[in-house]
Amino acid sequence: MKKHDQDFMKRQNRLTVFEIIKHQQPISRAAIAKQTGMSPTTVSRIVGELTEEGYLLETEQVSAGLGRKSTLLAMVDAAVLSVGVELDRHQIKIGIVDIQGNVVAGDTYPRSADESAEVTLKRIGAEIDRLTKSNQIDCARLIGIGIGLPGIVDNDTGVVIFSVQLGWKNVRLAERLKEITGYDVAIDNELKVKALAEHMKGAAIGSNRTALLGFGNGVGSALIVDGEIYRGKTNSAGEIGHTTIDPNGMMCDCGKAGCLQTFININSLLSEANKIRPVRSIEELFEARRAGERWAVYLVERALMYMAITINNVVCMYNPDSVILSGELADKFPEIYEEVVELCFTRFVWEPLRGTFAIMRSELNEQGVVIGSGLMSQNCFFALE
Missing domain, CATH: 3.30.420.40 (ATPase, nucleotide binding domain)
Structure with a gap:
């Protein structure tokens, strides 16, 4: 197996373990190994990395039948935060999202229909800065920005191919917003990120x-x-x-x-x-x-x-x-x-x-796109780490 294939598998295994703990916490290392088919050594290595980085904590021990007691693992919800953004014709919604998809701070800002991409992106950067400062958010915990918007989006390159509602064509949104904010940026169609949110914590x-x-x-x-x-x-x-x-x-x-x-x-x-x-x-x-x-x-x-x-x-x-x-x-x-x-x-x-x-x-109503965008950013972060 080539090195890049090995690296890809390591990233995927890490993301898989992370998602299982996030959705099934508290859970033991043994249960994760049984679900994934990974060796106990591999699971322990990944858990050790995530714990050392401050994402996990060990909870009380419980008895698993007549065998040894197992230490259960849970997420530290505030260990990672991301910014979720819904960008629409007439408004911008911004929220700070934790690991569980809870919006810990947020606001809505008006937008004129003919506002240029450059003006909009600079405003998003400025409002994120204001939102984090006014809510005393620890920016060291912010790992990236996710944006959901109407239109055709190349989610791999972060380019808005075409958006009728925004009047944008071939806008290099992710690249430009990273230049403005310094954060990694992931973008996708608004309904796709909303569907992600509904699947992870809503009606789906x-x-x-x-x-x-x-x-x-x-x-x-x-x-x-x-x-x-x-x-x-x-x-x-x-x-x-x-x-x-x-x-x-x-x-x-x-x-x-x-x-x-x-x-x-x-x-x-x-x-x-x-x-x-x-x-x-x-x-x-x-x-x-x-x-x-x-x-x-x-x-x-x-x-x-x-x-x-x-x-x-x-x-x-x-x-x-x-x-x-x-x-x-x-x-x-x-x-x-x-x-x-x-x-x-x-x-x-x-x-x-x-x-x-x-x-x-x-179930998530008007918060769905913000939550989905924030979770999308987190998924990209943990897949690449």
């Missing part, structure tokens, strides 16, 4: 095949298969918002006509609403619907119908056991959940697939 725990759908400023999806995010060849799997529904339909921000998201996303809904009367926010549109204004009822119910159609199409393509509804529309207006579920099972879900999957709300 225990699921073998989960489809996460995002309805908000855009429309997209992410698929988790056996604990891994399905990416496709160019990490663009799941971009269902730009599937064509009506070639003679409304123009999408991407330059095509009749994309699925033009029937659902917030910008399109507000654009249609403003043909009737001035509507400044999605909240105003839903208020008009609750007041029984026919045009508002039509726009919202049409959007809900297309959400149900989207669920049917995704279920037909991927046959998941769970579907998670997420995004700004689902988070801000939880009442639409019941309506979408009813539409799915009374009108749109293909008969043979009814009863084969559950439709769930996101």
Whole structure:
């Protein structure tokens, strides 16, 4: 075996042991060896390294049957912190995330839709600095930054290939933000990191095949298969918002006509609403619907119908056991959940697939992308160490 292959296996073994302890703590060295098939010597070496570096602690001893007592291992939650960032058209969310995915400090900052990449990245750097200082965060424990954003992302090189919502193309985000902050930076599509968060500590725990759908400023999806995010060849799997529904339909921000998201996303809904009367926010549109204004009822119910159609199409393509509804529309207006579920099972879900999957709300809601981004950064750190 070549040296680089040996180094890769060592890194993978280290990450595997770390993840087992994180999710199954407290746990013994013997139990880890049994699960992984690694030798007790290898497990002890990795545990020793992680303990020496301050990531693990040994807890009380317990009796394992009639044999020797085993020392149990647990994580030191604050030993490692990372920065999770959600970058969207109109706002930036930043959170400091611990090993268990808890946000120990965070804030939200407005962003103008036409703000350049350089201005945005400098602002992120400045706000991270302010956030850590105001919350007395020990920066020696910060191991990196993770960013989730809408669009096509090369997660290996840290380049934003194309983001309609941000108006960015070929932005070397990870490289530039590292220059600004000094921290290693990992980036990915926002729904993929949110799916990671839901899988690790949210609605997708225990699921073998989960489809996460995002309805908000855009429309997209992410698929988790056996604990891994399905990416496709160019990490663009799941971009269902730009599937064509009506070639003679409304123009999408991407330059095509009749994309699925033009029937659902917030910008399109507000654009249609403003043909009737001035509507400044999605909240105003839903208020008009609750007041029984026919045009508002039509726009919202049409959007809900297309959400149900989207669920049917995704279920037909991927046959998941769970579907998670997420995004700004689902988070801000939880009442639409019941309506979408009813539409799915009374009108749109293909008969043979009814009863084969559950439709769930996101458990992490508006924190999902920040948590997932922070955990992504930690995964990169422990894989490379």
